[in-house]
Amino acid sequence: MMTTMVVIIMMITMMMMMMVVVIVMIIKMAMVLIMEMLMVMIMMTILTRIGTIMQERRDVRVSLALNLAECQSDPSKFDRVKEAMTWWKRITQRRYELGVRLNGKSFD
Known part of the structure; x- marks a missing residue:
């Protein structure tokens, strides 16, 4: 018993x-699943941010080219080219700052 x-x-x-x-x-x-989801979310955020910056740069290049083409026919539109150039400088600066934040150093 x-x-x-x-x-x-x-x-x-x-x-x-x-x-x-x-x-x-x-x-x-x-x-582990929660950690993986967080990692994916962080990676997607970073990639989206980089993609947005690249898209902005391409848009500025296209608008700059169009504005320059217009300026050849009408010189009074040169202010728009100046505005696009300031955008270009701002986006280049943002890209530099993002590179510093991600890598601890710049892309240059």
Whole structure:
């Protein structure tokens, strides 16, 4: 009678230990998934930011080229070219700052 009681108690404790191990493993897997999602979100944010800057630079180049073409036919539109040049300088500066923030150094 005693031995069966001891065996039953041992089985119950083993089952409880297994449950604890399973719960800990589930928690670890959930933490890993959360960390991976955070990493993906951070990477997507950085890539989106870089893509936005590249898009802005391309838009400025196109508008600069169009404005220069217009200026050849009408010199009074030169103010728009100056405005596009200030945009170009601002975006170049932003790219430099982003490079400093990401790498600790500039792209230059």
